[in-house]
Amino acid sequence: MDLYNSITYMQDLDNTIDQLTLIKKMEAKSVLVTGATGLICSAVVDLLLYYIKRNGSNIKVYAAGRSEEKFNKRFSKYIGEKYLEFVPYDASKKNNFNFSCDYVIHGASNAYPSAIQSKPVETMIDNFVGMKELLDYAEQEKVINTVFISSSEIYGKKENSDPFIEEEYGYIDILNPRSSYSISKLAAETLCTSYYYEKKVPVSIIRPGHIYGPTASRSDNRISSVFAFDVVDGKDLVMKSDGSQIRSYCYMIDCATAILTTLILGKPGEAYNVSNPDSIMTIKEIAECFAKYGGTKLLFELPNTTEKAAFNPMSNSSLNSDKLQMLGWKAMFDSQLGTEHTIRVLMEAQKKKVVENDHVRRIEE
Numbered sequence: 001m002d003l004y005n006s007i008t009y010m011q012d013l014d015n016t017i018d019q020l021t022l023i024k025k026m027e028a029k030s031v032l033v034t035g036a037t038g039l040i041c042s043a044v045v046d047l048l049l050y051y052i053k054r055n056g057s058n059i060k061v062y063a064a065g066r067s068e069e070k071f072n073k074r075f076s077k078y079i080g081e082k083y084l085e086f087v088p089y090d091a092s093k094k095n096n097f098n099f100s101c102d103y104v105i106h107g108a109s110n111a112y113p114s115a116i117q118s119k120p121v122e123t124m125i126d127n128f129v130g131m132k133e134l135l136d137y138a139e140q141e142k143v144i145n146t147v148f149i150s151s152s153e154i155y156g157k158k159e160n161s162d163p164f165i166e167e168e169y170g171y172i173d174i175l176n177p178r179s180s181y182s183i184s185k186l187a188a189e190t191l192c193t194s195y196y197y198e199k200k201v202p203v204s205i206i207r208p209g210h211i212y213g214p215t216a217s218r219s220d221n222r223i224s225s226v227f228a229f230d231v232v233d234g235k236d237l238v239m240k241s242d243g244s245q246i247r248s249y250c251y252m253i254d255c256a257t258a259i260l261t262t263l264i265l266g267k268p269g270e271a272y273n274v275s276n277p278d279s280i281m282t283i284k285e286i287a288e289c290f291a292k293y294g295g296t297k298l299l300f301e302l303p304n305t306t307e308k309a310a311f312n313p314m315s316n317s318s319l320n321s322d323k324l325q326m327l328g329w330k331a332m333f334d335s336q337l338g339t340e341h342t343i344r345v346l347m348e349a350q351k352k353k354v355v356e357n358d359h360v361r362r363i364e365e
Contacts, residue, residue, distance in 0.1 A: 001346070001349045001350050002073075002076060002349055003046075003214060003215065003345060003349050004076065004077045005348060005349050005351065006214070006344075006345040006346075006348035006349045007348060008341055008344045008345050008348055009214065009341075009345040009348070009349070010050075012253055012341060012345075013046060013047060013050040013253070014050070014054070015332070016047060016253055016256075016257060016332065017047065017050060017051050017054065019257075019332065020047070020051075020257050020260065020261075022260070022261060022264050022265065022328070023047075023048070023051050023057075023059075023260065025264050026048075026057075026059050026102075026103070026264070027057060027058065027059065028058050028059075029059060029060075029102040029103060029144075030059070030060035030061070030062065030099075030100075030101040030102050030103070031048070031059070031060070031061055031062065031101060031102065031103040031104070031105060031263075032062040032064060032087065032097070032101045032103070032104045032105070033045055033061065033062065033063055033064060033104075033105045033107065034064040034065070034089055034091070034104075034105070034106050034107055034108035034130075034134070035064070035065065035106075035107035035108035035109060035149075036063035036064055036065045036071065036107075037063075037065045037067070037070050037071055037074045038107060038108070038111075038215075039111075039211060039212075039213065039215050039216045039217075039220065039225070039252055040107055040149060040208065040211055040215075040252055040255050040256065040259070041105065041107035041108075041149075041256075041259075042074055042075075042215045043213065043215050043252040043253050043255065043256040044105060044107070044256040044259055044260065045061060045063050045075065046075075046215075046256075047253070047256050047257070047260065048061050048260075049061060049075065049077075049078050049081075049083070049084060052083050053078070053081075057083075058083070059083060060083050060085070060101075061083060061084050061085070062085050062087045062099065062101060063075065063084060063085070063086055063087065064086075064087040064088075064089035064095075064108070065086070065087075065088075065089055065108075066088070066089065066090050068086050068088065071086045072086075087099075089108065091108045091109070091126040091127075091129070091130030091133075092122060092125060092126050092129075092130070094133070095133065097137055100141045101141065101143065102143065102144050103143060103144055103145055103146070103147075103263055104134055104137070104138055104143050104145075104146040104147070105146075105147045105149070105259060105263060106130070106131060106134050106146065106147065106148050106149060107149040107259075108126075108130060109126065109127055109130075109149070109185075110122065110123045110126055110127075110181070111151075111181070111222070112219075112220060112221050112222065113221060113222065114221050116178060116180060116181045117177070117178055120177040120178070120180035120181075121180070123180045123181050123184060124180045124183065124184040125184075126184075127181070127184035127185055127187075127188050128184050128187050128188050128191065131148060131188040131191055131192065132191060134146065135191065135192065135195045135201055135203065138195075138201050138202075138203065139195070139199055139201045143201075143202070144202065145202045145203070145204060145263055145264075145266065145268065146192075146201070146202065146203040146204070147203075147204050147205070147206060147259055147262050147263045147266065148188060148189065148192050148203060148204070148205045148206070149206055149208065149259065150185045150186075150188065150189050150205050150206065150207045150208075150271070151181065151182065151185045151207060151208065152164070152207050152208065152209050152210070152248065152273070152314075152317045152319055153181060153182035153185065153314065153317065154169075154182050154185050154186040154189065154207065155168070155169055155170055155207075155314070155317065156169060156170035156171045156172035156182065156314065157170045157171045157172070157314055157315065157316075158170040158171075158314075158316055160316070161246055161316050161318070162316075162318075163248070163273075163275065163280060163318040163319050163320040164273065164317070164318065164319050164320060165273075165320045165322075165323075166207075166270075166271050166272070166273060166320075166323055170314075172186075189205050189271065192205055192269075193205075193269050196268050196269040197269070201268075202268035203268060203269070204262050204263070204266035204267065204268060204269075204270055204271075204272070205270070205271040205272065206258060206259060206262050206266075206271070206272050206273075206274050206324075207271055207272070207273050207274065207319065208250065208255050208258075208274040209247060209248025209249060209250050209273070209274060209275045209276075209317065209318070209319050210222075210224060210247040210248060210249050210250070210317070211249075211250050211251075211252050211255045211274075212224035212225065212228065212249060212250075212251065212252065212286075212338065212339075212342060213228075213251050213252030213253065213338065213341075213342050213345075214228070214252075214341075214342050214345035214346045214349065215252050216228065216229075216252075223239075223283065223287075224249070224286060224290075227286075227287055227290040228290060228339075228342050228343065228346060229346070230294075230296070231290050231291070231293070231294030231296055231343050232294070232343060232346045232347055232350065234296070235296065236296050236297040236298070236299050237287055237290060237291050237294075237296055237297070237298045237299065238299045238300070238301050239283070239284065239287055239298065239299070239300050239301070240300075240301055240303035241283070241303065242284070242300070243282055243283040243284025243285075243287060243300075244282055244283075244284065244315070245282060245283050245314070245315050245316070245317075246280065246281070246282055246315065246316040246317070246318045247280070247281065247282070247283060247286070247317055247318065248273075248274075248275035248276070248279065248280050248317065248318045248319040248321075249276065249279040249280075249281060249286050249335055249338070250274055250275060250276045250279060250331065250338075251276070251279075251331070251332075251333035251337075251338035251341070251342075253332070253333065254274075254276055254331040254332055254333055254338075255274055257329060257332075258272070258274040258324055258329050259274075261324070261327050261328065261329040262324070262327070265327045265328065266327065270323075272321075272323050272324040272327070273319035273320060273321045273323065273324060274319070274321060274324060275318065275319035275320065275321040275324075276321070276331035276333070276334065276335075276338075277321060277331070278331065278334040278335070279331070279334055279335040279338065280318045280319075281335060284298075285335070286335060286339065289335050289336060289339040289340075290339050290342075290343070292339075293339055293340045293343050294343050
């Protein structure tokens with residue numbers, strides 16, 4: 001699958017760059033992006049690469065990840081360009097950064113629910129130790145700003161349905177191995193603010209809600225990613241709960257612009273929620289959006305014990321993004337447009353024909 005085959009995806013990048021004028025502030029600068037082939041950071045890299053190519057910019061992107069083969073496949077359009085360089089990177093190991101850069105975006109993390117459940121030790125170590133290595137690097141190289149991509153899961157459980165603000169925290173069961181993700185993200189955030197307080201290392205934090213979009217891989221077992229690929233494959237959508245949990249959904253390109261906005265304009269030591277205020281909804285509602293634009297049915301089944309154990313325990317993880325919006329960020333894709341474009345981009349990328357039928361898209365080989 002090559003996203004660059006999608007007219008819709010390339011138009012989305014083009015339209016977003018038109019709005020994201022602050023990228024100009026990165027001229028003649030370099031940025032290291034970890035987790036560069038993942039759901040969120042591959043969209044960040046795509047925006048930067050598209051901007052560089054379209055505008056003849058002299059920004060340099062160091063894209064860090066575990067697999068060079070995956071990197072070459074994902075960014076095939078730009079392989080060989082002097083402004084893009086692959087950096088071997090594994091958050092669980094000591095890495096050799098033999099270059100200097102001006103900015104760092106840290107997005108490498110184990111975020112798949114089943115993997116968190118099966119490897120809680122690795123999840124904790126990667127999140128905390130991986131962050132420390134990059135903070136040491138940022139101190140050594142005098143990086144202008146580092147953005148740590150945290151998670152809405154750090155907030156824990158709350159009793160009402162109001163969106164979380166940045167200073168509000170709920171309950172997390174610290175003796176539940178599934179909490180390895182939220183606790184280690186939380187600890188890494190405190191590490192970031194500690195480095196800023198003690199060592200004056202500039203670092204800003206973002207807390208994304210539930211990010212979705214065509215940059216997800218087929219191995220991604222987060223529910224919105226599963227829904228997207230099931231629709232593209234012509235399958236009915238199957239939910240393993242009643243879908244009443246409230247989430248802040250955000251299209252991955254909107255999340256990417258939030259990261260770049262925070263990188264350039266965010267205050268060191270501060271955290272910013274990433275949430276589209278027009279896409280705070282239940283899991284069932286986002287599933288209905290995918291089913292609508294995919295022309296498939298939405299079915300319900302009881303989860304097995306293993307599936308249930310991997311669930312995010314938060315009944316409400318909606319976020320208030322007023323603080324981020326005060327920096328000038330604004331989402332471009334609501335849930336209707338985001339789910340429609342997710343399906344359309346995946347179909348175009350896999351060279352499947354999109355057929356219009358009363359605003360419902362279905363797949364034809």
